[in-house]
Amino acid sequence: MKLGLGLYARMLTTENLRFARQLSCEAVVVHMADYHEGLVPRSAFDADAKMWDVSGARGRIWTVAELRGIREKVEAEGLTLAALENLNPALWHDVLLDGPERDSQLDGLKELVRRLGEAGIPCLGYNFTLAGVWGTKRGPLARGGASSVEFRGDDPVVQEPIPNGAVWNRHYDPSAAPGRVPAISREELLSRHERFLEAVLPVAGESGVVLAAHPDDPPLERVRDTPRFMHREHHLSELTSRFPSPALKLEFCAGTIAEMPGADVYRAAARHAAENRIAYIHFRNVKGQVPVYRETFVDEGDIDMLRLLSVLHRNNYRGVLIPDHTPYVTCDAPWHAGMAFALGYMRAAIVAVETEPRLETSCVTY
Numbered sequence: 001m002k003l004g005l006g007l008y009a010r011m012l013t014t015e016n017l018r019f020a021r022q023l024s025c026e027a028v029v030v031h032m033a034d035y036h037e038g039l040v041p042r043s044a045f046d047a048d049a050k051m052w053d054v055s056g057a058r059g060r061i062w063t064v065a066e067l068r069g070i071r072e073k074v075e076a077e078g079l080t081l082a083a084l085e086n087l088n089p090a091l092w093h094d095v096l097l098d099g100p101e102r103d104s105q106l107d108g109l110k111e112l113v114r115r116l117g118e119a120g121i122p123c124l125g126y127n128f129t130l131a132g133v134w135g136t137k138r139g140p141l142a143r144g145g146a147s148s149v150e151f152r153g154d155d156p157v158v159q160e161p162i163p164n165g166a167v168w169n170r171h172y173d174p175s176a177a178p179g180r181v182p183a184i185s186r187e188e189l190l191s192r193h194e195r196f197l198e199a200v201l202p203v204a205g206e207s208g209v210v211l212a213a214h215p216d217d218p219p220l221e222r223v224r225d226t227p228r229f230m231h232r233e234h235h236l237s238e239l240t241s242r243f244p245s246p247a248l249k250l251e252f253c254a255g256t257i258a259e260m261p262g263a264d265v266y267r268a269a270a271r272h273a274a275e276n277r278i279a280y281i282h283f284r285n286v287k288g289q290v291p292v293y294r295e296t297f298v299d300e301g302d303i304d305m306l307r308l309l310s311v312l313h314r315n316n317y318r319g320v321l322i323p324d325h326t327p328y329v330t331c332d333a334p335w336h337a338g339m340a341f342a343l344g345y346m347r348a349a350i351v352a353v354e355t356e357p358r359l360e361t362s363c364v365t366y
Helices: 016-020 064-075 087-096 102-119 185-206 231-240 256-257 265-274 303-313 336-353
Strands: 003-010 025-032 080-085 123-126 136-139 150-154 210-213 249-252 278-283 285-289 290-295 319-323
Touching: 003 016, 003 080, 003 265, 016 064, 025 064, 025 319, 064 080, 064 102, 080 210, 080 278, 087 102, 087 185, 087 290, 102 185, 123 278, 185 249, 210 278, 231 249, 231 265, 231 290, 249 256, 249 265, 256 265, 256 278, 256 285, 265 278, 265 303, 278 303, 303 336, 319 336
Parallel strands: 003 025, 003 319, 025 080, 080 123, 123 210, 210 249, 249 278, 278 319
Antiparallel strands: 136 150, 150 290, 285 290
């Protein structure tokens, strides 16, 4: 198994890449849609990483030269680029909403996948949801008062309607007429997702690119009065069974799956690793399940992370794992310190699992 680090595009600096390599990472996953800032680098491989507003650009897709430049910047620091992750709403809002630009945006996504293949980038992670990650609140919730997030399903904000001109918590059209995104059924959302895969998945297969689907976080049936389609453990296997193409895999988020009522994260890991349907892993821990949970340090949640690694190893997973949603440590570099702790734990655990057969005695084999 390979240790990796996730970086937002605005964080794709030489300093952060060296931070990853110094902490024994072999790969990075780059989040090209920066939902926190509303901006992405137009040329992330430039030294100054100038920023541009994608909503103003109406969803311009990156050129092959830009994508190749990102990969080469990563490789220059001794790392591999495992995946790009998340699409800015400006690129596919009408794919999600079944709006008038749907077909042209599908064509744009197909071209993006072709360019990823040409640039030598092997994977695109995505999350097909209207509401995105919504309803979490940050506070001193992790060990020692470290800053982390909590979700409470009874908070009224969880079902606050999405306004017109917005999706995935972002305004792609600030001039949209007043109103809200219409309520739809889960069946309609499934239909939209299938239309997306039927259009883009063959191109991915031809281009040597894997599409990696992330389960719904938070895993509720509805968020912001819109449906979710991958909010239970069995929904993951339903997706991979419905689309057996090796170009479709899972962005396996351990924390999200553990948040699902009745889910068994070890069983899910065993099954999808054995079937070679895991593209890469968000290795994070939580306490609780919906409707109430909080995100924790990697070693203090409900998941036995060493056991999870053992299950993955026993079932032949050899891909990338990145820490995710790590609490911020109270210091001058809160994100870096939290990630350093998680990466150190993960590195030691991987070595232990891969070198100590005794750790496999409690593994689940699918």
